[in-house]
Amino acid sequence: MDGLPLLPTTVVGSYPVPEWMERLKTEYFRGRMSHAQLQDVHEMAIKAALRDQELAGIDIVSDGELRRDNDLDYFLARLPGIEIPHTAKDFYFDYYDTRVRAPLPPPTGDAPLGLADDFAFTAAQTDRPIKFSFTGPFSLARRVHNEAYADRRDLVFAIARHLNAEAHALAARGARLLQIDEPFLAGYPHEAETAVEAVNIVTEGVDVTWGLHVCYGNRYARPSWEGHYDFLFPAVLDARVDQLVLEFARKGYDDLTVVAKHGWDRAVGVGVVDVKTNHVETPDLVASRIRGALELVPAERLVINPDCGLRNVTGAVARAKLAAMVSGAAQVRGELTGAPDPDPEPDPDAPRGGATR
Known part of the structure; x- marks a missing residue:
């Protein structure tokens, strides 16, 4: 993407859900709040999240x-052919029970998930480049009770074709950076080739510029699996994506040698703050982690x-970490370019005036 500084900063995708919003979303799933409300x-929360990222100085926002x-659930509930017997939830964050009884219908050229509309709303609220992420077909298929396909791979690929239609619609509305998230892949490392085939369908x-995010799970701030990123190789070398977005701050940076050893010659989104702890890293610690990554990635x-x-x-923790x-990142950028750090961004926890667009 043009116009970005060296070592551009971004987020992986999700942002904190305030307690008041959790309560309201749960009220909706208990039938006590309208969809329009x-x-x-959602729109108020998105505007606030964008403002937080802008104030922190993030280059590519979400x-x-x-x-x-x-x-x-946001994706599975909109996919044609996916059945959800019970749509009520006790808590908004719970997963639906989903099933597929017959092969999914092929895409018809429309985009039933509505992701392009979501992107357009976000683009109207900020002048910064936007990363738009969505869960990948491998992870989506893992939570579907399959009664339609003899081989689960066929379900993965059918979902991938629908996500490809969504990606075309997103690009047509102006999206330039799309990211596929595969949070379940680390739990099924022997299926990396299937996941990569599906990514290439998407x-x-x-x-556009494509990212692929693979982590070890982040349900309730806990990892679902442990391991090393060597399971991605060599399969991921065939993925038609422009960057790998990986988890390092919590696990350590030994896996960067795996990425380098296997000859990954595209961009790497390197995790430098741990999202599974409320401890806030210092800028100096972040800078040291970036310097370590630079020993293996230009x-x-x-x-x-x-x-x-x-x-x-x-x-508050998210704002401080960002x-x-x-x-x-600015420290290291200045060391590489010889330029002084720009004026600091406003304190993201300072009182705010005015309205967010």
Whole structure:
């Protein structure tokens, strides 16, 4: 993407859901709030999340995934052919029980998930480049009770074709950076080749910058699996994506040697703040982590981000972590370019005046 500084900063996708919003979303799923009211809540929260990111100095912002109750349901509930017997929830973050009884119908050229409309709303609220993320077909298929396909791979690929239609619609509305999230892949490392095949169906013919995010799970701020990123290779070398977005701050940076050893020659989104703790990293610690990454990845191929989404930390912690990340990246950028740090961004916790667009 043009116009970005060296070592651009971004987020992985999700942003904290305030307690008041959790209560309101749960009220909706208990039938006590209208859909129109819920949409108003979503839009207000998205505007606030964008403002937080702008004040922190983030170069590439996101909508915080704040319309989504979790990483799966928003997509599965809109996919033609997916059945959800019970749509009520005791808590908004719970997963639906979903099933497929017959092969999914092929895409018809429309985009029933409505992701392009979500992007357009976000684009109207900010002048900064936007990363728009969505859960990938492998992870979506893992939560579907399959009664239609003899081989689950066929379900994964059918979902991928629908996501490809959504990606075309997103690009047509102006999206330039799309990210596929595969949070379940680390739990099924022997299926990396299937996941990569599906990723290539999603990206087929969509001329944007593509990211692929793979972490070890972030449900309630806890990892679902442990391991090393060597399971991605060599399969991921065939993925038609422009960057890998990976978790390092929590796990350590030994896995960067795996990425380098296997000859990954595209961008790496390197996690430099741990989203599974409320401890706030200092800018100096962030800078040291970036310097370590630069020993294996050249600066022009390095993107700076948290390990994963920020949903499970508080708003104050998220703002502080993002501010530290931006400051640490600025330190290293200044060392590389010889230019002094720009004027600091406003304190993200300072009182705010005026209205967010």
